[in-house]
Amino acid sequence: MTVPKRCKQERARPFKNTVAARTHKRQQWNYTRVIPVSSSRDLISARFSHDTPVWTCKKACKTAVMHVTALAGGVGGARFLRGLLDHLATRPGFTDDPDSQVTIIGNTGDDITLFGLRVCPDLDTILYTLGGGIHEGQGWGRADESFAVQGELAALGAQPQWFGLGDKDFATHIARSQWLGQGRTLSDVTAALATRWGLPEQRVRLLPMTDQPVETHVVLDDADGTRAVHFQEWWVRMGAAVPATRFVVAGMDRATPAPGVLDALRTADIVLLPPSNPVVSIGVILSVPGIRDALRGTLAPVVGVSPIVSGRPVRGHADACLAALGMPAEAMSVASLYADFMRGWLVDPADAPAESEIPAGLVVRSRPLLMTDRAAAAAIAGAAVELALELRRT
Amino acid sequence: MTVPKRCKQERARPFKNTVAARTHKRQQWNYTRVIPVSSSRDLISARFSHDTPVWTCKKACKTAVMHVTALAGGVGGARFLRGLLDHLATRPGFTDDPDSQVTIIGNTGDDITLFGLRVCPDLDTILYTLGGGIHEGQGWGRADESFAVQGELAALGAQPQWFGLGDKDFATHIARSQWLGQGRTLSDVTAALATRWGLPEQRVRLLPMTDQPVETHVVLDDADGTRAVHFQEWWVRMGAAVPATRFVVAGMDRATPAPGVLDALRTADIVLLPPSNPVVSIGVILSVPGIRDALRGTLAPVVGVSPIVSGRPVRGHADACLAALGMPAEAMSVASLYADFMRGWLVDPADAPAESEIPAGLVVRSRPLLMTDRAAAAAIAGAAVELALELRRT
Known part of the structure; x- marks a missing residue:
């Protein structure tokens, strides 16, 4: 067609x-x-x-959707995006049109250098999920993974050991680090990795939010005093159990949006915010100078999917992140973080706000938001697309 | 005792x-x-x-041997050194004396950066062999190895693929590269790796010949013209089948012996040259400014073991290397490369020279030199030690 x-x-x-x-x-x-x-x-x-x-x-x-742009964090974002592709495959127009494209702007604030290798957890989770290589059970890392490298690194006393990396996963980080070391940009490296995972054939373009190295650090203030640790250390090693005072994204003052990011927001037909962490995933992407402005200025409707269901994060520690901002883990609190550019908001029926709670200019729809399986994720993504198209016509 | x-x-x-x-x-x-x-x-x-x-x-x-210093390349050197330790364990004095030590000066000319990781093939072969982690069949690499990382790198299109690296082996290179990237010296890194393999407990100290990065390149001149390739590419990918015109060690002009190398030669009781490649292993070590002088000046007798048996290299392509120097693959030709400092030379009965062929000042002994198993290697090493002790008494 x-x-x-x-x-x-x-x-x-x-x-x-x-x-x-x-x-x-x-x-x-x-x-x-x-x-x-x-x-x-x-x-x-x-x-x-x-x-x-x-x-x-x-x-x-x-009904035609040609250019979809989405901001995304890790597991939740990746599952939503896979659902989005499943949904778009059922829509006339997207798969038939050689110009159609889903552009994903991935969070790189979670990035960390481990064993001298650059690890981009959110980008990799998206690559593995969309490419069919993800460990479905845990949502991150590779399926059918072995751990010979990490075991040997432990024998060598190399640190840290609290971040589990499988052998196949190591290969990604080795290649990325090699290519970065050759002077290639993270955008370029990510495109090369995306090719291995068949993203271009799926009309998917994965862009890091920025090519500059940035790292989210968490300021803690407890019995051990005030200190900052890398986001991954707080998230993985500490399980976000120590209350965060605030988040600081090191390197953000020098960061600029990666090539294509602003254009992807400006020229999108619709912009989606998957149910990713509103603070350390979407929030960090929004803090890249220029990205929030582009969202405010884009002609495309921006529709988000709440990561909070029944007053709790579906996955991860979004509640601990929101607490650092002095906000409750509520769907409408999350929406307020996007108030200056978001027009549509999907919430779970359990979190449906009263009419009086809905800000002017925001359309809120409620539908089940638990991505219990791939079909459920596709249905949720489809609902987000429909809401965006509806907003585009009004 | x-x-x-x-x-x-x-x-x-x-x-x-x-x-x-x-x-x-x-x-x-x-x-x-x-x-x-x-x-x-x-x-x-x-x-x-x-x-x-x-x-x-x-x-x-x-009979007491407290300080043994050996120069060594890869597989042949490592097997000889393991035999040496086996032999020394049977000698009164060595294992009982807390000050006794075997110092190995390892060739680093074979080193290569693959996938952005620093690989030191000769040092690793020695570590794995002495530490009990070697793949006995092939003589290099780890036993019980898997290849998930290399397989994934191939899927990513990362090059080169002609150098086989296993997963456990990768961990060594990852740790080494990380530590080097932190500003640690190759000596320091090698000591850390040696600790993992229990070398200190065996009274073994493995020193790289130099801390400066050096790389042996091979000048080729064939139908494709005159060009230089990394030693590993010539050795592994080409199987040394293209005749080498000469060898150039890049970085050698800036190289100095690693800490402890010259002292180990000066203060040794005996110095041994295992049956390593005389050109690209021992020869490269000798080309580090200061090392040859230290061998000429040491009071310890220097005894070598011929890597040529029956006019052929026991292993590898030493004949192709000697050809580049215009020399035949003969035991006494190899001895001539060490003429200015070597006092004892072990050859195989098949290569025993006529009396007239033996230079003044050199004692040549013949005995079977095929290291068919660990016991044979120990016997050969024992013969080298005995010859050195004999020379020390004269």
């Missing part, structure tokens, strides 16, 4: 509050070549409007 | 051609405290003489 696309020429033009008819040349698509602006509605609200060409197709545009 | 030791104070003094009696204080050893110089024989030939205190013990000194 051939589906109309938005005119790139038009999309590249800054939004202008005029109602002048515009003419677009389309060389290969079988739909109206001369595109009148059908309504002025999308022209009077810069914040939430879309480029006009979308509206010129009277049928397919209602 | 308590065995007399050479007086450290005396050994540290430069050799002087006087016959003055010297007095030594010994606190704990049950032998003559006042040591007269018993003979002037050892005082008139600086080149091959010993410090005098050795001669003052009339009995034990004839």
Whole structure:
């Protein structure tokens, strides 16, 4: 099926509050070549409007999704994204269109150097999950993994031993470190790894949020005094049991969005926020200078999926992270973190807010949000896509 | 058994051609405290003489071996050294004396950076062999090895794939690279690895010939033109089938002997040259500025074991290496490479030279030199030690 696309020429033009008819040349698509602006509605609200060409197709545009951009952390984000791909595969338009693409902007604040090797846990979890190599049970690391390297490193007294790395996983970090050492950027290295996992064939592009090395550190203040530890040490070794005072992302002052990140937000049809940790995953991505602005400015509707179900994080220690911000682990608290750019919010029925609790400009939908299996994840992703499309039409 | 030791104070003094009696204080050893110089024989030939205190013990000194220093390459050297330890364990004096030690000066010219990790094949072969972790069949690499990392690196398209690295082996290179990256020296790193393999408990000290990174490159001149490749590429990938024009050790101009190397040669009781490759193993060690001078100057007898048996290298491509020097693969040709410092030479009966072929000042002994098993290696090492002790007494 051939589906109309938005005119790139038009999309590249800054939004202008005029109602002048515009003419677009389309060389290969079988739909109206001369595109009148059908309504002025999308022209009077810069914040939430879309480029006009979308509206010129009277049928397919209602359901066509060509460019999806998502921000993502680790396990929850990866499972949601796999569900998203499963869902998009069922939609006319996405799989048929050679220009369609899902762009994932991955968190790199969790990155850590272990045994001299650069480990990017969130990027790897996404790669392994979408590429079919993930350990399904634990949600991270490789399936059918062995641990000869880590065992030998332990025999050598190499530290730390609290971060489990399998042999196949080690190969990823070895290759990444080698390539980074050759002067390649993290974007470039991530693209190479994505090729091994078949992401381009799935029309998926995985971008690190930034090419600069950044690392989230956690400030603790307990009987041992005030100190900062690497996020992974707090998360993995301490199980986030020591209360975090705040989070500091080392290197963020020098960070810029990786190539393609801002464009992916600006030119997306829809932007999704998977149920990733709102503080140390999505929050860290948002703190890369320029990314939050791009989300505020994009014409695409931004729809998020709550990582909080029944007042608890579905996975991980998001509650401990929110506590550091002085916020309760509640779906609507998380939504408030995205208030300046998010238009749609999926919550679990258990967390459905009263009408009075819903801020102006935000559409909240409730549906079961537990990603109990791959089909459930696809259904949740589908609901997010539907909500975004609905917001795109309004 | 308590065995007399050479007086450290005396050994540290430069050799002087006087016959003055010297007095030594010994606190704990049950032998003559006042040591007269018993003979002037050892005082008139600086080149091959010993410090005098050795001669003052009339009995034990004839067989006691406290400090052995050996230069070594990879598989052949490692097997010889394991035999040496087996042999020394049977000798009174060595295992009983807390000061006894075997110092191995290992070749690092074979070192190579693969996948961004620093690999030291000769040092590792020695560590694994002496530590009981070697793959006996192939002589290098770890026993009971798996290859998950290399397999995954292949899937990632990482190069090269012609150098086989197992998972446990990878751990060694990961730890080494991490520690080197932390600013530790190769000596320090090697000592840490040696601890994992129990070398200190065996009274073995493994020193890299130099802490500076050096790499042997092979100049080739064939139909593809004149070019240089890393030694490992020539040796492993090409099987040394392309004739080498010459060898160039990159980095040697900046290399200095690692800490302890020159002292180990100067203060040794005996110095051994295992049947390692005379060109790219022993020859490269000798090319580190200062090492050859130390061998020329040491008072310890230097005894070598021929790596050539029946006119062929026992293992590897020593013939191809000797050819690059314009030399035949003959035991006495190899001896000529060490002519300026070697006093004893063990050859196989098949390679026994005519009396007229033996240079003045060199004692040649023939005995079977095939290290068919561990016991054979111990017997060969024992023969080398015996020859050295004999030369030490003359």
